Amino acid sequence: MGLTRLRGFQDLIGPDARAASIVEERARAVARRYNLSEIRIPMMERIQLYQHSTGETSDIVTKQMYVVRRSDEGAGTDDMVLRPEGTPSVVRAYIEAGLDRRDPYQRYYYLGPMLRYERPQKGRYRQFNQFGVEIFGRADAASDAELMIMIDDLTHELGLQVRFEINSLGCDEPNCRPAFRAALLEFGRAHLKELCEDCHQRLERNPLRILDCKIDGDRIAEAAPKSLDYLCDECRKHFDDVKQFLSRRAVPFVVKPNLVRGLDYYTRTAFEVVSASVGAQSAIAAGGRYDGLVKELGGAAVPGTGFAIGIERTALALQASESKFDAHPRVALVGLGDQGNLAAMSLAHDLRERDLPVELLPTDRKLKAALTIASRMGAAFIVIIGENEIARGVVQLRDLRASTQREVAQGEVAEAIRKAADALPPD
Ligand SMILES: [Zn+2]
Numbered sequence: 001m002g003l004t005r006l007r008g009f010q011d012l013i014g015p016d017a018r019a020a021s022i023v024e025e026r027a028r029a030v031a032r033r034y035n036l037s038e039i040r041i042p043m044m045e046r047i048q049l050y051q052h053s054t055g056e057t058s059d060i061v062t063k064q065m066y067v068v069r070r071s072d073e074g075a076g077t078d079d080m081v082l083r084p085e086g087t088p089s090v091v092r093a094y095i096e097a098g099l100d101r102r103d104p105y106q107r108y109y110y111l112g113p114m115l116r117y118e119r120p121q122k123g124r125y126r127q128f129n130q131f132g133v134e135i136f137g138r139a140d141a142a143s144d145a146e147l148m149i150m151i152d153d154l155t156h157e158l159g160l161q162v163r164f165e166i167n168s169l170g171c172d173e174p175n176c177r178p179a180f181r182a183a184l185l186e187f188g189r190a191h192l193k194e195l196c197e198d199c200h201q202r203l204e205r206n207p208l209r210i211l212d213c214k215i216d217g218d219r220i221a222e223a224a225p226k227s228l229d230y231l232c233d234e235c236r237k238h239f240d241d242v243k244q245f246l247s248r249r250a251v252p253f254v255v256k257p258n259l260v261r262g263l264d265y266y267t268r269t270a271f272e273v274v275s276a277s278v279g280a281q282s283a284i285a286a287g288g289r290y291d292g293l294v295k296e297l298g299g300a301a302v303p304g305t306g307f308a309i310g311i312e313r314t315a316l317a318l319q320a321s322e323s324k325f326d327a328h329p330r331v332a333l334v335g336l337g338d339q340g341n342l343a344a345m346s347l348a349h350d351l352r353e354r355d356l357p358v359e360l361l362p363t364d365r366k367l368k369a370a371l372t373i374a375s376r377m378g379a380a381f382i383v384i385i386g387e388n389e390i391a392r393g394v395v396q397l398r399d400l401r402a403s404t405q406r407e408v409a410q411g412e413v414a415e416a417i418r419k420a421a422d423a424l425p426p427d
């Protein structure tokens with residue numbers, strides 16, 4: 001048995017892990033600025049949660065969920081699944097805490113892994129992390145727009161070029177969706193021969209699904225009726241308002257009448273965020289409004305809206321972009337001899353307290369070997385301290401990018417490094 005990782009799963013090591021962390025750190029920072037509160041949700045849920053929310057005809061529920069059973073029992077009816085997306089759990093938690101009735105206006109963010117049985121390709125893995133935001137108790141267009149502006153802020157900070165693709169799917173019973181659904185059903189029945197096998201099943205149960213079919217969805221959606229043509233007056237006004245908010249903030253968007261998203265719960269606003277840097281799998285984030293979902297899952301009639309960003313895809317875009325993130329120059333410290341090692345340990349502590357990333361190099365080998373390690377770790381500076389330096393209260397500060405070396409007083413090392421780093425362009 002080869003102890004290799006499972007197909008579609010990945011190990012993130014070194015710069016790949018770092019890029020993912022940067023996206024997560026920035027996302028949390030943006031969430032703080034928007035005054036969102038964190039919600040932590042379980043890895044596992046009952047299968048029924050997704051059947052009632054994501055949708056029984058969705059690809060996620062029909063093909064992509066990992067069903068879990070305990071090692072001491074056979075497959076049962078009370079199946080548990082590893083969460084394939086975050087929104088259903090957040091809605092369930094919100095209802096379970098009684099907030100839908102007691103205090104419906106809530107704004108959350110979450111961050112964590114999701115699992116889906118996907119066909120693996122670059123930027124698409126079976127376990128991936130999502131940063132998601134859910135806002136409950138607001139039906140206004142401003143809340144949809146604010147979510148997109150939040151994503152725009154984040155991608156801006158990361159130095160990524162993105163474009164928003166937006167659409168409106170209309171409202172659920174009794175307003176504009178039923179007419180759109182009926183038109184789609186009629187269209188599908190008239191074009192049955194052009195639909196794939198799966199879509200024959202999907203059509204009668206949920207005609208919207210033929211538009212996001214992975215096989216022929218794009219072609220079908222091109223010719224099919226468009227939700228925008230069926231919007232009621234309120235939905236049209238809502239969509240116009242969303243666009244106006246986005247324009248005011250200069251968020252780059254295009255209206256995509258074919259965009260439906262592969263989940264059942266969306267109403268009105270739906271959107272995807274596309275980055276030019278990730279290739280075919282170019283959507284790094286997606287979201288939309290789900291005004292019927294809280295009620296559908298047994299709660300009060302509370303509107304909601306949200307999105308999720310794919311951390312790994314965004315990290316890929318980040319790595320493909322020109323953006324540089326290690327604002328702090330890395331420092332390698334070498335102590336020579338017993339006294340030098342003791343002094344180096346203290347100096348490392350001082351520098352770390354000033355927020356400099358410091359690596360204390362191995363003490364069990366020659367200086368030359370230590371210096372080789374320093375250059376391999378990408379250090380910008382090497383600080384050398386031996387008995388001679390201790391006696392005179394100084395260190396040797398070597399600037400690897402400028403190829404210079406000079407003596408600096410022990411109390412001024414951090415300052416000297418900062419100054420030298422500012423003088424050079426980031427690497
Ligand atoms: Zn409507």
Ligand SMILES: [Zn+2]
Nearest residue numbers: 196199213216
């Ligand atoms: Zn199909």
